[in-house]
Amino acid sequence: MNDLNNKIEIASKLITESKKVIVMTGAGISVDSGVPTFQGTEGLWARFGKPKMNAYSEFLKNPNEWWDREINHQRSPYVLELRNAIENSRPNEGHKILQSLENKKIINSIITQNIDGLHIDAGNKSVCEIHGNRNFLRCVSCHNKLTFTPPITEQPSNCKLCDGVIKYDSVMFGEPIPKKILDNARSMISGADLIIAIGTSSSVRPAAGLSWIAKSEGSKIIEINTNETKLTNECDVVIKGSATNILKKIYCEIKKVMK
Numbered sequence: 001m002n003d004l005n006n007k008i009e010i011a012s013k014l015i016t017e018s019k020k021v022i023v024m025t026g027a028g029i030s031v032d033s034g035v036p037t038f039q040g041t042e043g044l045w046a047r048f049g050k051p052k053m054n055a056y057s058e059f060l061k062n063p064n065e066w067w068d069r070e071i072n073h074q075r076s077p078y079v080l081e082l083r084n085a086i087e088n089s090r091p092n093e094g095h096k097i098l099q100s101l102e103n104k105k106i107i108n109s110i111i112t113q114n115i116d117g118l119h120i121d122a123g124n125k126s127v128c129e130i131h132g133n134r135n136f137l138r139c140v141s142c143h144n145k146l147t148f149t150p151p152i153t154e155q156p157s158n159c160k161l162c163d164g165v166i167k168y169d170s171v172m173f174g175e176p177i178p179k180k181i182l183d184n185a186r187s188m189i190s191g192a193d194l195i196i197a198i199g200t201s202s203s204v205r206p207a208a209g210l211s212w213i214a215k216s217e218g219s220k221i222i223e224i225n226t227n228e229t230k231l232t233n234e235c236d237v238v239i240k241g242s243a244t245n246i247l248k249k250i251y252c253e254i255k256k257v258m259k
């Protein structure tokens with residue numbers, strides 16, 4: 001039996017035998033949906049440079065000006081590329097497998113760093129989008145979430161509940177993650193006996209910290225990634241490969257076991 005098949009078998013057994021399985025996903029799961037990654041040699045940051053880390057405070061200084069630039073499409077090539085890709089993206093086979101696994105009660109919840117909304121589009125019910133969802137708007141004060149129909153042609157009026165300023169739900173650089181989102185992620189992790197980290201560099205806090213918390217509370221960790229990450233040495237099973245490919249193999253193996 002080769003090394004990969006062996007790992008797939010061990011991982012599948014661990015997944016079916018665990019009682020509370022939490023999947024943590026990053027950009028790697030959406031690569032096959034055409035959404036560009038931030039990090040890595042082909043990532044947005046390598047090609048456009050790392051964006052300013054103070055985007056949120058700049059937004060708060062003058063939300064009218066920010067929305068004005070937004071509406072008149074005067075955004076950086078970096079933002080435009082990411083946005084186009086997200087608008088045209090559809091869930092790939094990896095997302096669909098995770099939906100089937102939730103449906104069969106094999107996994108409990110997904111905590112994702114992605115803003116593309118593809119886990120929700122795939123039909124997953126228990127999803128914590130820790131960096132928000134680019135397909136929604138949100139009040140900066142009370143965090144009330146709103147839907148919208150693109151393209152936005154005028155600045156959204158202030159929040160009906162608290163008169164707060166409205167921005168996209170996706171979290172900007174320098175923006176604190178809403179407490180109720182972090183609390184939700186924390187409660188998902190609580191009592192988990194298995195974390196599956198898929199396509200995440202596990203380097204962006206606070207999302208990355210959740211895996212370490214889970215580990216310190218006794219959870220096992222499976223990592224699926226094309227590269228080594230900061231989490232790799234902490235994992236019980238490390239499977240190198242693309243998210244879609246490896247998930248297909250694992251799902252195939254799980255179906256054999258479940259028969």
Ligand SMILES: [Zn+2]
Pocket residue numbers: 139140141142143144159160161162163164
């Ligand atoms: Zn509000």
